[in-house]
Amino acid sequence: MISQEQNDSLTRVGPGSDAGSVLRQYWQPAALSDELMRGRPVVPVRLLGEDLVLFRDSQGELGLISRHCPHRGADLCFGRLEDNGLRCPFHGWHFDRTGQCVEQPGEPEGSRMHQQIKTASYPVVERNGIVWAYMGVGAPPAFPNLDCFRAPETHVFAFKGLWECNWLQALEVGIDPAHASFLHRFLQDEDPEAGYGKQFRDKAGNTEMPMTKLLRDYPRPEIHVEDTDYGLRLTALRHLDDGRTHVRVTNQIFPEAICIPMSREMTITQWHVPVDDETCYWYSMFTSFDKPVDKAVMRDQRLREHRLPDYAPLKNARNNYGYDPEEQAKETYTGMGLDINVHDQWAVESMGRIQDRTQEHLGKTDVGIIRFRRKLRAAIAAAKAGQFAELPMKNGTDPAAIFGPVCNDSIIADSDWAGAGALSDAERRAGCPWDARV
Numbered sequence: 001m002i003s004q005e006q007n008d009s010l011t012r013v014g015p016g017s018d019a020g021s022v023l024r025q026y027w028q029p030a031a032l033s034d035e036l037m038r039g040r041p042v043v044p045v046r047l048l049g050e051d052l053v054l055f056r057d058s059q060g061e062l063g064l065i066s067r068h069c070p071h072r073g074a075d076l077c078f079g080r081l082e083d084n085g086l087r088c089p090f091h092g093w094h095f096d097r098t099g100q101c102v103e104q105p106g107e108p109e110g111s112r113m114h115q116q117i118k119t120a121s122y123p124v125v126e127r128n129g130i131v132w133a134y135m136g137v138g139a140p141p142a143f144p145n146l147d148c149f150r151a152p153e154t155h156v157f158a159f160k161g162l163w164e165c166n167w168l169q170a171l172e173v174g175i176d177p178a179h180a181s182f183l184h185r186f187l188q189d190e191d192p193e194a195g196y197g198k199q200f201r202d203k204a205g206n207t208e209m210p211m212t213k214l215l216r217d218y219p220r221p222e223i224h225v226e227d228t229d230y231g232l233r234l235t236a237l238r239h240l241d242d243g244r245t246h247v248r249v250t251n252q253i254f255p256e257a258i259c260i261p262m263s264r265e266m267t268i269t270q271w272h273v274p275v276d277d278e279t280c281y282w283y284s285m286f287t288s289f290d291k292p293v294d295k296a297v298m299r300d301q302r303l304r305e306h307r308l309p310d311y312a313p314l315k316n317a318r319n320n321y322g323y324d325p326e327e328q329a330k331e332t333y334t335g336m337g338l339d340i341n342v343h344d345q346w347a348v349e350s351m352g353r354i355q356d357r358t359q360e361h362l363g364k365t366d367v368g369i370i371r372f373r374r375k376l377r378a379a380i381a382a383a384k385a386g387q388f389a390e391l392p393m394k395n396g397t398d399p400a401a402i403f404g405p406v407c408n409d410s411i412i413a414d415s416d417w418a419g420a421g422a423l424s425d426a427e428r429r430a431g432c433p434w435d436a437r438v
């Protein structure tokens with residue numbers, strides 16, 4: 001357990017906050033490209049506790065500026081998209097994508113007041129289905145060469161979902177390899193062939209055993225955590241009765257992403273980005289190392305579970321996440337259906353908006369969480385001292401030289417788990433239609 005002061009430091013994200021200052025040093029997912037294609041391209045964005053509006057101007061360029069008009073605060077999400085910018089409907093002040101006010105049509109003829117008016121604006125770029133924003137001081141960093149950014153657009157599908165809790169507890173479920181044996185336990189195994197686009201429905205590694213059975217039968221993983229140039233690598237070993245070992249390699253990508261295997265074909269790179277202190281979005285990039293992603297299937301599966309325009313899940317605290325005690329007795333560990341996202345959502349939302357870590361008791365399987373918090377604390381201390389160059393991926397490592405990460409499931413016959421995991425990953429990369437070499 002940690003003190004209240006430490007918990008506040010690790011979780012709160014508004015301007016000037018400890019963790020918020022660290023997160024602002026990295027590109028953050030601000031919206032899905034899909035959102036700009038639905039109707040007119042003006043989208044409200046609340047990110048790290050700041051209210052913003054994202055729009056595409058008539059030159060096709062994106063702008064991310066303060067949502068409230070700097071005149072008297074009206075909501076620019078209702079702005080008129082015209083004259084290569086956004087015009088406030090209240091008195092017609094007009095802003096370009098940099099946030100500069102370029103016209104005040106109600107002010108006296110010849111007035112130059114508008115030259116002094118510039119609202120907050122942040123750099124944005126679009127990469128493989130997501131619009132990214134940089135809200136920090138100084139120039140934005142280069143993007144790391146992660147698989148999800150390197151793969152062609154045909155091989156990546158992006159989606160997001162709203163969770164009603166702080167970003168850190170959302171992230172921490174992703175670096176906790178033990179929970180999959182319980183929270184996501186299915187009491188029956190589904191045919192792995194029917195599992196396209198879903199997690200834990202494939203066969204385990206190169207065996208005929210469904211992942212569901214393996215996770216159920218071997219609930220005590222041996223977990224190893226290593227520091228890497230992008231964050232942490234977690235290796236969970238499940239020693240099988242026949243002498244073989246199941247090796248699952250997952251990653252924490254600093255500051256708030258994870259990269260995990262989804263199936264033999266796809267990985268998931270997922271950001272847990274704060275909307276504010278008490279709400280977050282997960283943004284996932286599903287990356288295929290084989291065929292192009294079937295985006296229509298992937299999108300339909302997920303749209304059936306979410307409401308637009310805010311991507312709030314249909315199962316939530318208001319309807320008890322669809323909890324069915326009968327199902328809990330016979331089919332699933334949670335009684336909340338087969339969608340593992342709902343299980344994770346319940347786990348992290350049911351802790352309360354910001355988990356009270358003064359009352360927690362971490363065990364051996366929480367080693368990934370302990371190591372991550374240590375890293376975040378060190379980053380906060382560096383940011384407080386203005387030493388931004390000491391943060392992960394800025395400390396002498398060229399982000400462009402960060403590839404991968406290695407992320408897979410395999411089954412090995414001997415004890416060389418590090419070598420075997422890398423070998424099975426290399427096989428997949430060698431057969432990949434895009435250049436996935438690391």
Ligand code: FES
Pocket residue numbers: 069070071072073074088089090091092093
């Ligand atoms: S409040 Fe926006 S122009 Fe007046």
Ligand SMILES: [Fe+2]
Pocket residue numbers: 173179180183184340344
């Ligand atoms: Fe999970």
